[in-house]
Amino acid sequence: MAAIEVRGLERAFQGGVKAVRGVALEVAEGEIYAFLGPNGAGKTTTVRMLTTLLRPTGGSARVAGHDIVREAPAVRRAIGVALQEAALDPLMTGRELIHLQATLHRLPRAEARARADELLARVGLEYAADRRVGTYSGGMRRRLDLASALVHEPRVLFLDEPTTGLDPVSRKTIWDEVRALNRAGTTVFLTTQYLEEADQLADRVGIIAQGRIVAEGTPRELKAQVGKPHLEIAIADGEVERAREVVGRLGRALPPKDGLVLVELDGGAAQVAPVVRALDEAGIAVESLQLVEPTLDDVFVAKTGRHLEGDGAGEAAGGAGEERAEQPAEA
Amino acid sequence: MAGLVANARVVASLGARSVRQTFRRPQLAAPIVVFPSLLLAVQTGGAGGAVNLPQFPEVNGFLDFMLAGAMIQSCLLAGNSGGIALAVDLEMGFTDRLFVAPVSRYAIVLGRLAGTAALGAISAIYYVVVGLIFGVTYEEGVGGVALMVLWVTLAAVAFGSIAAAIALRTGRASVVQGMFPMIFVILFLSTAFFPAELMQEPAATVAQYNPLSFVVAGVRDPVVSVVTGAGALKAFASIAGFAALGLGLSALAMRRRLRLG
Amino acid sequence: MNPALAIHWPMVAVLVRRAMNEILRVPGAAIPGVLAPTIFFLGLTAVFGELTELGGFGTDDYQSFIIGVSLLQGSGFTGAATGVNLARDIEAGWFDRLLASPAPRPVILAGMVISAALRALIPAAVLLTVGFAIGVSWPGPFGLALAIVGVMGLATAAACWGCALALRFRTQSAAPLMQAGMFVLVLCTTSYAPREHLQGWLHTVATINPVTQVLEMVRQGFLGTVTWHETWPGLLTIAALVAVLAAFALRGMRRMAD
Numbered sequence: 001m002a003a004i005e006v007r008g009l010e011r012a013f014q015g016g017v018k019a020v021r022g023v024a025l026e027v028a029e030g031e032i033y034a035f036l037g038p039n040g041a042g043k044t045t046t047v048r049m050l051t052t053l054l055r056p057t058g059g060s061a062r063v064a065g066h067d068i069v070r071e072a073p074a075v076r077r078a079i080g081v082a083l084q085e086a087a088l089d090p091l092m093t094g095r096e097l098i099h100l101q102a103t104l105h106r107l108p109r110a111e112a113r114a115r116a117d118e119l120l121a122r123v124g125l126e127y128a129a130d131r132r133v134g135t136y137s138g139g140m141r142r143r144l145d146l147a148s149a150l151v152h153e154p155r156v157l158f159l160d161e162p163t164t165g166l167d168p169v170s171r172k173t174i175w176d177e178v179r180a181l182n183r184a185g186t187t188v189f190l191t192t193q194y195l196e197e198a199d200q201l202a203d204r205v206g207i208i209a210q211g212r213i214v215a216e217g218t219p220r221e222l223k224a225q226v227g228k229p230h231l232e233i234a235i236a237d238g239e240v241e242r243a244r245e246v247v248g249r250l251g252r253a254l255p256p257k258d259g260l261v262l263v264e265l266d267g268g269a270a271q272v273a274p275v276v277r278a279l280d281e282a283g284i285a286v287e288s289l290q291l292v293e294p295t296l297d298d299v300f301v302a303k304t305g306r307h308l309e310g311d312g313a314g315e316a317a318g319g320a321g322e323e324r325a326e327q328p329a330e331a
Numbered sequence: 332m333a334g335l336v337a338n339a340r341v342v343a344s345l346g347a348r349s350v351r352q353t354f355r356r357p358q359l360a361a362p363i364v365v366f367p368s369l370l371l372a373v374q375t376g377g378a379g380g381a382v383n384l385p386q387f388p389e390v391n392g393f394l395d396f397m398l399a400g401a402m403i404q405s406c407l408l409a410g411n412s413g414g415i416a417l418a419v420d421l422e423m424g425f426t427d428r429l430f431v432a433p434v435s436r437y438a439i440v441l442g443r444l445a446g447t448a449a450l451g452a453i454s455a456i457y458y459v460v461v462g463l464i465f466g467v468t469y470e471e472g473v474g475g476v477a478l479m480v481l482w483v484t485l486a487a488v489a490f491g492s493i494a495a496a497i498a499l500r501t502g503r504a505s506v507v508q509g510m511f512p513m514i515f516v517i518l519f520l521s522t523a524f525f526p527a528e529l530m531q532e533p534a535a536t537v538a539q540y541n542p543l544s545f546v547v548a549g550v551r552d553p554v555v556s557v558v559t560g561a562g563a564l565k566a567f568a569s570i571a572g573f574a575a576l577g578l579g580l581s582a583l584a585m586r587r588r589l590r591l592g
Numbered sequence: 593m594n595p596a597l598a599i600h601w602p603m604v605a606v607l608v609r610r611a612m613n614e615i616l617r618v619p620g621a622a623i624p625g626v627l628a629p630t631i632f633f634l635g636l637t638a639v640f641g642e643l644t645e646l647g648g649f650g651t652d653d654y655q656s657f658i659i660g661v662s663l664l665q666g667s668g669f670t671g672a673a674t675g676v677n678l679a680r681d682i683e684a685g686w687f688d689r690l691l692a693s694p695a696p697r698p699v700i701l702a703g704m705v706i707s708a709a710l711r712a713l714i715p716a717a718v719l720l721t722v723g724f725a726i727g728v729s730w731p732g733p734f735g736l737a738l739a740i741v742g743v744m745g746l747a748t749a750a751a752c753w754g755c756a757l758a759l760r761f762r763t764q765s766a767a768p769l770m771q772a773g774m775f776v777l778v779l780c781t782t783s784y785a786p787r788e789h790l791q792g793w794l795h796t797v798a799t800i801n802p803v804t805q806v807l808e809m810v811r812q813g814f815l816g817t818v819t820w821h822e823t824w825p826g827l828l829t830i831a832a833l834v835a836v837l838a839a840f841a842l843r844g845m846r847r848m849a850d
Contacts, residue, residue, distance in 0.1 A: 051692050055849045076694040083692075087685030091613040103606040104693040132617075148689075361768030369775055376794025377784030380646050393791070512627040519635030534638035 001065055002026045003156050003187035004033070004050065010058030011045050019045040021211035022059065027189055027204075029155075032182050034202035035191040036296060038308055042211040043191035044084060047160045050189070051081045064155045077105070080154030082145045084161045090134030094125055094144050097133060098151055105152035112151075119147040123177060139170025146177060157181065159190040163197060175201055195296045195308060207300055214303040223294040226302045229268040230254060231275060233261040234287040246282045250275050268293065338438045342445050345429075345438070349446020350453075352416055353409075362408040362511075363454055368461070371401040374524060386528050390555050391468045398462050399551035400523035402479070403543065405454040406487035407514045411507065413447040414494025418504035436589065440499070440581055444491050451487025455480040467554060475553025478563075482549045485570045492577025499584035523547050542569035600699040607690075607703020608710070614677060615711055625670050626715045630722055633662035637726070640784060648786045650815040656729045659719065660811030661783040663739060664803070666715030667747040668774035674708040675754015675770040682762045687848075697845045701838060705751040712747030716740065728814060735813015738823060742810035745830030746803070750774050752837035759844030777803045802829040 004027035011020040020042045027033040035043050048054040050063055052072040061068045064078035088097060095116050102112030120129045123143040128136065136144065142162060149157060159178070163171040178201055182188055192198055198205045199219045207215040207222070215222055231251075235243050240261055244253045247263040250271060254262035265271040272291055279286055300308040353360050371394075379393040390396045417440075420426045429439045459476055462469070469476050498507050518524070520534055521543040527535050538544050549566020552558050615622045633655075641654040649657050681687045690700050716739075724730070731739060754770040761769075780797045781804040782790065790798055798804050809826025812818050 053688055053691055053849060073694055073696075076692060079692070081689075081692045083685055083688055087689060089610065089613070089686055091617045092610060096610075100606045100610060101689075101693065103602050104690070104695045106603075106694070109602070356765065361772065365768060365772050366775070369772065369779070373779040373783065373794065376791045376797075377779075377782075377789075378640050378643060379791035380785060380789040381640070381643055384642060384645060509624070512624070512631050515628075515631050515635060519631070519639055525639045529642045531638045531641040534635075 001029070002062075003029045003031070004061070004063050004189060006046075006050070006059070006061040008059035009046065009049060009056050009061055011042075011049060011054065012057045019211055020049070020056075023208070023211070023213055024059075025206055025213060025216065027156075027187060029187055030182070030185055031203045032178065032188040032190070032201055034198035034205045035189070035208055036193070036195070036198040036205050036300075036308070037191075037208035038193055041208045043193075043208055044160055045211075046208070047083075047158055047189070047191055051079060051158050052076055077152075078155045080149035080152070080157045082142075082149040082157075082159050082162060084164065088133045088136075088141055088145060091132060093130050093132055094120060094136070094147075095129040097144065098148050101148040101151045107152065115151055119150055123147045124173070137170075139166050139173065142166060142170065142174055143177070146174065150181070154186065156187045156189065159188065161191055161193065163192070163194065171197075193308070199296055205296065207296070207303060209300070209304045209306075215299055219296060222296060222299045226298045227294045228264045228266060229291055229293040230262055230264045231272060231289055231291050232257075233263070233275075233279070233289045234259070235261060235279070235284055236287065239284050242282065243279060243284050246278050246284065247275055250278060265291075338435050341435075341438045342442045345442020346445030346449060349413060349416065349443050350449050353412060353446070353450060360412075363405050363412060363450060364457065367401045367405040367408065367454075367458075370404070371397055371458075371461075378525075381525070381529070384529060386526070388526055388555070392466065394462065394465055395467050395554050396551070397524065398458055398467055398554055399479075399547050400518070402455055402458045402483050402550055403486065403521075403523055403547050404514075404518055405458065406451040406483050407490050407518070408511075409450040409454060409487050410447055410490030410492075410494045411510055411514060413443050413450070413491045414498045414507040414510070415504050417443050417495055418498035418502060418507045421498065421502040422504060430589075436585060437582070440492075440495050440585065443495060444488050447491030448484050448488045451491075452480055452484040454487075455483035462554070469554055470556060471553035471558055475558060478558060479550050479553050482546065482566055482570065485567075486546050486550075486573070489570050489573035489577055492574055492581050494577075496577055496580035496584050499581055499588055502588070517541070517543055521547055542572060545569040546573075600696060603695050603699045604702045604706060607695075607700065608707045611674070611677070611704060611707030612710065615714065622711075622714050625666065625673065625711075626718045628669065629662045629666035629715050629719055632665060633658060633719055633723065634726070636662075636784070643785060643789075646785070646789055648788050650786070651729065653727055653729065655723060655726055656814045657811070658784070659723045659728050659814055660739070660742075660807050661778065661781070662719050662723075663716050663743050663810055664746050664778045664807055666719060667712035667743040668750045668778045669771060670712040670715060671705075671708045671747040671750020671752075672754045672767075672770040672774045674704055674711075674751040675756075675758040676764055676767045678704060678755050679758040679762065679764045679766060682758060683764060691845075691848060697842055698838075701752070701755060701841055701845065704755055705748045705834075705838070708747045708751035709744040712743050713740070716743045729816065731813025732818065735818045738813060738818065738826075739810045742806050742826060742830070745827075745834065746778075746806055749830065749833035749837050752834060752841045756837060756840040756844050759841060759848060777801065778807075781807045783807065802833060805829040 006023055006025045009020055009023040010018065012018045023046055035046065037043050045054065049056050050061055050068060052068055052075050055069060063075045066074040066078065068075055092100070098116040098119055099112050102115055107115060120126045123146060125140060125143055125147065128140060133141065133144065146162065163174050166174070178188055190201070202219065204216065204218055205222060206213045233243065233247070240256055240259070243261045244256070247253055247261060250263070251266065252264040254264060256262065263275065269291055276286060276289070297308045300306070353363070375394045375397050381387055382390060382393050426439060430436060459479065494507055494510065497510065520537045521541045522538050523543070527538040527544065530538055545565040546569045548562055552562050636658050637655045644652050644654050644657070651657055678687065753773055757766050757770050780794060780801050782798050787795060787798060805825035806829050809823050812822045
């Protein structure tokens with residue numbers, strides 16, 4: 001049985017703005033699924049529906065085997081949720097917050113206390129357990145949020161943009177914890193606008209733009225759809241044609257660009273050494289070389305004609321209407 | 332001259348922003364209009380029998396007596412709301428944007444006070460209309476009503492300057508908001524709601540000398556009796572005193588803020 | 593106690609404890625809620641004290657007459673503040689955390705309103721202390737108990753009202769509406785004078801306003817005699833207000849997902 005099954009999920013807001021337009025996906029037990037898209041693409045709206053915080057206006061979904069509308073309480077018992085921006089009460093201590101979450105999940109008092117200790121240690125916050133959350137840094141808040149979502153050992157964990165705004169070190173800490181959780185059997189559904197996050201963490205990625213999934217698959221499959229890795233080789237002038245002939249024996253030689261010799265390699269990084277060896281044996285000196293692989297952004301560009309990251313990513317992919325469409329869910 | 336014109340335009344546009352801001356934020360508008368109106372209605376209906384007390388001054392009705400209190404309450408609260416909005420601007424860094432603009436820094440405060448003056452005038456006119464609807468007789472006619480609006484407008488600037496000084500000195504909206512209860516202390520210790528001779532001691536004695544009572548009397552006289560030179564002078568002097576205090580403190584606070592950065 | 597609530601009592605208790613942090617962990621947070629009704633109590637006593645000369649107040653001390661209103665004003669504002677806090681929690685996203693948990697909706701509401709009832713005891717304690725210091729009559733143990741029931745009951749109803757509005761508007765900008773609602777309910781009663789002295793519209797409104805019954809119940813001890821006749825309408829009103837307003841708040845909570 002799939003941990004998450006979504007069929008034609010839709011959500012329209014007042015004024016008819018459709019934030020989610022017929023999303024369909026399946027996440028297997030024990031999988032990490034990343035929902036990748038720019039701001040306003042419909043990621044948060046989808047997560048809010050799957051976590052029972054927002055009723056769909058069309059389609060259906062089952063989480064942990066329960067319908068998100070008809071069996072919402074059962075869904076809530078099975079899931080852990082860490083929502084965007086880590087909304088935590090600044091007046092509570094970290095330990096109190098986890099204790100509260102444990103009580104809401106009906107853990108007996110002694111068990112709740114033990115679980116709080118265990119989780120705080122696990123996310124490296126035992127030293128700040130009795131400090132008020134208001135004194136925590138952004139990274140500490142996210143780790144605490146994650147810990148509180150794990151208090152009842154959920155079958156399915158939803159993480160809405162878990163590392164947005166975090167520094168690289170804090171981001172890596174969250175990634176390590178997500179991987180560890182997944183190894184222990186937890187299914188993870190995360191949303192992100194970071195290509196690297198989806199690439200590094202996810203078993204499968206769903207790319208969403210303007211409320212629709214435009215591509216889905218493993219990161220390797222998706223990248224393979226838009227092209228193969230190619231090597232850019234800088235060599236001495238006058239040797240370009242001969243170099244093209246040499247590398248052409250190991251892969252498909254592409255037309256030169258800015259004096260660089262380009263060769264497409266089916267085997268990616270594994271084929272770099274043979275190329276260098278062949279050029280060396282032919283007596284051609286290599287000044288520099290760079291392996292260029294397709295990214296998920298290339299996939300996004302191929303599917304939508306726009307870039308995912310960079311200047312104005314949100315507007316580029318979602319458009320002003322989409323930005324508005326996400327608003328009500330976040331209000 | 333060109334500088335003066337430019338500063339006048341800044342004051343006018345900041346004043347307009349201040350008025351718009353108040354009406355767009357229920358938290359700022361409600362204390363100026365809703366609460367004084369409710370209190371006026373409840374006090375008139377609840378304590379209206381007071382006009383039957385032997386020492387109560389001759390009036391057409393309790394609402395005639397209470398109207399000035401509501402106006403002064405409203406303009407005190409308008410001044411406080413202006414102070415809160417200024418402190419929010421300071422907290423959010425909006426005033427920094429204005430401080431680096433090529434205009435007089437004092438124009439920024441005067442702009443806020445211009446907005447408060449407009450709110451004072453609006454609230455005065457609103458209560459005059461409320462009075463007309465519920466049967467208040469304005470003994471001094473149109474001229475008296477104009478004088479009431481003038482006093483309330485000037486009083487709003489004076490009270491607003493005190494709130495602005497607190498905002499500039501502390502830079503914290505919560506501190507200015509904390510002045511809210513003090514406004515009622517000052518009101519209860521004045522003749523805003525009842526004649527001093529019928530109040531309990533020691534409030535009665537304090538009310539007799541409270542300059543706010545002179546402002547209230549200045550606004551009340553055109554409704555319930557006649558405007559006298561002495562009464563008008565006392566009202567004007569009291570408002571001028573409040574304004575001098577507020578503007579002086581505002582200038583000091585502004586200078587300190589610019590010095591400390 | 594509702595059996596369902598009893599089963600979920602630990603959940604209610606942690607939510608109450610969390611809500612009490614607002615008062616217990618923020619220095620001076622309780623002061624505004626205490627200061628406003630106290631200033632009104634002292635101010636109204638000083639200003640309108642001579643009204644008792646009109647007769648019919650049941651006492652010559654206006655402070656004994658007005659203390660009941662001030663107690664309810666404090667509890668009404670404390671309850672409305674719960675709505676403001678909920679609106680802040682909704683804006684900040686904290687409330688989503690509660691809604692995404694398996695805690696039943698009535699339990700989440702109970703956590704908020706019970707904390708309001710407890711917090712209302714703070715202004716009440718200060719008001720009673722100040723009141724007795726300036727000559728408010730001792731209401732007797734039964735009268736005092738009824739005053740406390742009235743204070744906690746109205747705070748519960750006010751919290752339900754505030755929460756219903758917070759869930760409807762989902763913004764702290766609705767705060768004036770929450771406070772003004774309580775202001776009207778508490779003051780459009782026999783707040784300043786007995787019914788026979790109320791003028792025109794207020795006489796009518798005070799007669800139909802259910803909070804008048806609560807006020808008369810709270811006030812009776814301070815005026816000297818406690819009777820069942822003055823008590824039961826107040827108790828019934830509190831129960832009805834809480835039931836109706838809690839139903840509105842729960843409906844609002846269900847509609848959060850719409």
